Amino acid sequence: MIELVSAAQCVTCDKCIAVCPTNVFDRGADGVPVISRQQDCQTCFQCEANCPTDALFVAPHTHPLPAESFAHDEEHLRRTGLLGSYRRDIGWGHGRTPGAARAVGPALSPSGPPLIS
């Protein structure tokens, strides 16, 4: 679930508010998105993929994590490279190659084509 909105990183572009398929965010008084309906988060990582400044972190868990969880430790997430890792892996962002162009996976059967998705 969405666990972190970094006020330090956020440029208040409203993109996550727009793209969240389940309408989890509201715009806060200072413009920084607020996680208003975390229970509706479907853990799809779309907000993260679309955040231009890597200000969001979605934990893989489909239940909320406690306050002391790693998912709320912005410094840890940055140090370990987890913050913004999905956007990096799919090659979104200036100067990156779209992951789709590099998506040549293994062939699941000896005569089959490489898996590309």
Place this chain on the structure above:
Amino acid sequence: MTLELDADVLVVGGGPAATWAALKAAEDGAAVVLADKGYCGTSGATASGGTGVWYVPPEPEAREKAMASREALGGYLADRRWMARVLDETYDRINELADVARYPFPVGPDGKPLRTGLQGPEYMRRQRVRVRRAGVRVLDHSPVTELLTTDDGVVAGAAGYQRQADRAFTVRAGAVVLATGGCAFLSKALGCNVNTGDGALFAAEVGAELSGMEFSNAYGIAPEHTSVTKTAFYNYATFYRADGSVLDGAGSQRGRSVIARTLLASEKVFCKLDRADEAARKAMRLAQPNFFLTFDRLGIDPFTQPFAVTLLAEGTVRGTGGIRIVDDGCATTVPGLYAAGDAATRELICGGFTGGGSHNAAWAISSGSWSGRAAARFARALGPSAARRQVRAAGGAGLRPTGTTSSVSAAEVVGAVQAEVLPYDKNYLRHGDVLRAALGQLDGTWAAVRSGLRADGPDVVRARQAAAMVAHARWMYTSALARSESRGMAKRLDFPELDPAQHFRITSGGLDEVWARPQEVAA
């Protein structure tokens, strides 16, 4: 206060089928509105999950092999003519994606482009751009809650609620395409929580029929307590018991039921992708970056460290049941109403089994394109007087309760449905006695919804989702009980064999009175 729009074609949904429908209707000259519950570009199973595509070059031998390979799996309920036209349409549309939308397909070791799959976020962000450039008016965060019909029962638009704008909306349209996805019962399977079967409810309320609803018990493997139900790489898995011994018979393609049985016995099931060699491990990350999100964030190396797995219900998202299609333009049995993608039955191309996104993706592309064109033609034939037709709202359950008091909440209804459709010993490992008991519970829930589920404003959306899920579950189990055999994914513990005498599809429908009956498979 209410937003009121007119269109030739209204497309309900925002995933692949919806965007192809909107594009092709707009290219045909129609004024198109697309209304999505979430955000067109991120909504639905494909945008988050990505998908293989049933893309087969038009070489007779390859096409024949592609068609033949799935017939037995699907219980011989597919239709060769439909398979052939889906293969044709998908081939053309995927090439259009490459040539017109400039989707960056990868290049294989032989230097040739590979076009048998699509990365979800990339595919759908491009589809959004294309739809908007085609002049389609896109309404995001605008869940439709009911259809509008004329007095003689022709579908003439829809009404809904814009969640972020906090206002109701109506779209008067010459034709409506339902591309709302299947139903995964809010199981949190990847990208599927917008897929609550809403379109099937809307369709049934105006008298449309469903088909193949017994093919609705798909379950995807995911690491425990997580959402990523991408299963291809479990082909490299070995499954283990808690004590480290190998779980005999467990597997992804064959042996998923062994996992279910073990989980039902309150035992954990562990997994390692220990059959992937170094080259495969590297390549897997490139093909499915989202598959590894979970592991990287949990700090698990899935190739060397065991992790607990679960099975998440994917219902009719990876099943094949949905709204019944009656012609080549994907018309339903109701004039003015079309269905596409997972909202429609996929039996025509894969019978009673999919298991993979590949056929569903091809179906979404094809049925979307056909329904968009057909809806545009239907609207054009109505002429300008269409917008002056008298219409009435068709919604019932959750919108207009028959009782006077509010006696049940949407959350209670969702809980009641989930209790009957998520458990493996009810929906996955099906037995007639269990199905009948579950159906009895669901009938009771429906009666409670019909009389006492009341909502206003934005809460209408949750009420309608809950109602749609109850309706969906009842068509599923009624259809499952009507098939006293095992065919495709609709396996029955009490009838484990395929019965040649039941080589038919099962059509279903109805709301207060649910029905199911055999339907001959066209030769």
